[in-house]
Amino acid sequence: FNELLILYLHTSIFQFFSLLLHLQKIYMQNIRNIAIIAHVDHGKTTLVDKIIHATNVFRENKESGDLIMDNNDLERERGITILSKNISVTYKDTKINVIDTPGHADFGGEVERVLKMADGVLLLVDAFEGPMPQTRFVLHKALELGLKPIVVINKVDKENCRPDEVHDKVFDLFFNLDATEEQLDFPTFYGSSKQGWFNTSLEPTDNILPILDGILQYVPAPKIEEGNLQMQVTSLDYSSFLGRIAVGKVIRGSLKESQWIGLAQENGNILKGKVKELYVFEGLGKKKVTEVQAGDICAVVGFDAFQIGDTFVDLENPEPLTRLSIDEPTLNMTFSINNSPFFGKDGKYVTSNHLKERLEKELEKNLALRVEQTEDANTFLVFGRGILHLSVLIETMRREGYEMTIGQPQVILHDVDGESHEPYESLVVDVPEEYASRVIDLVTQRKGDLHIMETKGEMQHLEFEIPSRGLIGLRSQMLTATAGEAIMAHRFTDYKPFKGAIPGRNNGVLISKTQGSCTEYSIAKLQDRGKFFVDPGEEIYAGMIIGEQNKPGDLVVNIVEAKQLNNMRAAGKDKDGNIAPKILFSLEECMEYIQADECIEVTPNFIRMRKKILSEEDRKRAERNAK
DSSP: OHHHHHHHHHSOHHHHHHHHHHHHHHHHHTEEEEEEEESTTSSHHHHHHHHHHHTTOSOTTOOOOSOSSOOSHHHHHHTSOOSOEEEEEEETTEEEEEEEOOOSGGGHHHHHHHGGGOSEEEEEEETTTOSOHHHHHHHHHHHHTTOEEEEEEEOTTSTTOOHHHHHHHHHHHHHHTTOOHHHHSOOEEEEETTTTEEESSSSOOSSSHHHHHHHHHHSOOOOOBOSSOEEEEEEEEEETTTEEEEEEEEEESEEETTOEEEEEOTTSOEEEEEOOEEEEEEBTEEEEESEEETTOEEEEESOSSOOTTOEEEOSSSOOOOOOOOOOOOOEEEEEEOOOSTTTTSSOSBOSHHHHHHHHHHHHHHOTTOEEEEOSSTTEEEEEESSHHHHHHHHHHHHHTTBOEEEOOOEEOOEEETTEEEEEEEEEEEEEEGGGHHHHHHHHHHTTOEEEEEEEETTEEEEEEEEEHHHHTTHHHHHHHHTTTOOEEEEEEEEEEEOOOOOOOOSSOEEEESSOEEOOHHHHHHTGGGEEESOOTTOEEOTTBEEEEESSSSOEEEOOOOOOOOOSSOOSSOOOGGGOOOOOOOOHHHHHHHOOTTEEEEEOSSOEEEEESSOOHHHHHHHHHHHO
16 A cells, blocks of 8 residues: 555555556456356266365365355255355465356256356366257357356267267357357367366376466356456345345445445336445355455455345446346246145144245346246246246255145247247157167157167167157156166257147055055055055045056055954965065155146145045045036
């Protein structure tokens, strides 16, 4: 500060401010903002772990564990990234802001907004699988934004890996996505996140430093534009002490603590407010600072009324940035209060007000979500990008103590020139050769068209175009038909003309006749009727789906009946002990299994499938009226 003061006294104002601008540019040369993008399970989060360890974010004696960035229980259980996260590491006196993004297209809303903070992308591709549908999805978004790509071919330690062939496929993908000449000239690194090495060739090293050097060499420093403050809110954080925190990249100008700035909202209003606290990212946490220069990613405290997409601007000359555009939802489901006989036994939040408040809160940060109130005050229509997107929301709410009833997922139809159009998806299946014909048969039954069929080592690589409706319930059938060997991925492509009815579930269900506790005696007697979803001793109620029948059509059964005891000795040994174990369903499997007249009861400890109309007489009456 003293040196600057002396300089100020001995130079002209013009020279002094020119020097300050030069110093700011030097500061910006020492920042790199990079997003890591890839298909699900290609090793993004593992690579981030290695970057964290290589730059000594942890003390040598501190245990950190694996998948440091996937700190959400759901993310660790599923092995996928759901929410994008920022960390910051320092390498060779350069600050590298690393953004770990989700790889699944259902969380595309997350990917689209966080890419706005980056100046370059690290595209991670599996050395055996090559570019997958979601790789294409996130890469397309990055290239549209003009980001500089670095390609990393991961898992070269895998058997049957084909890094050179995958490199050619990545180049073809870039070309098909209309990449510029500069983007097509991408650097490539090979290695294994798990083994902790990367290199510019296939020769193993003992560290990942070549990648860090590559980031410094190829990713451009943030562009500095002269002018007034501009910072778009691309993410939000929450603290019980500080309230809502706005996260984004300062595009222009600078932010200071206690500075009065404006917030440009969607309706065009400029909200005046004061920056209470400023934070930048450091390591896995945040560090409080007094000023943030253009190009850095920061967190702002002091505004509660912001939404994602709003811009922090200068009060005197406000120049808001263009708002983020997010792809439209393709599915909807009904969320309503739990009205089963077991209502309120398990959950903490059970009323429609609780449900409404929670969904409104989710809308603040989940950009791809839409919520509409239906004619029924207790029911909400929730729109999302796919089954995984909605199931993660339901699972999160379930763990927070909510009880609710979920309807069957429905695709959103568009009317184009008086003709009904539905969403189509690109479906990629890798399966052992002997099961390929079964997969083709299954997909074509659901109105899918086979476009590509090629051999990848011992696997057959199949690519289809299929209506989104055809994907609902396909995964479980495909895994059964291929003995669990099929690897399936899909991505929304476009809206096309409606393709007609798609066959639903082949078999009917077993429905409980009465409420009570299941008995082993009753289940054993009905084993030849179908497979059961409940075990002896479980509490059930009338209208609950307790199994799948062996043939089409629903069957109402009584599995509460106990064995009548009398004083006559049984001639033979009881055969009660040989019942088959129950079939377990995950939440997504339930969502894909149910039909239009069925729904799912979701509570913190139970997921039960049931008929919408619980009473057998009422169901028959409704069927007669429908005819």
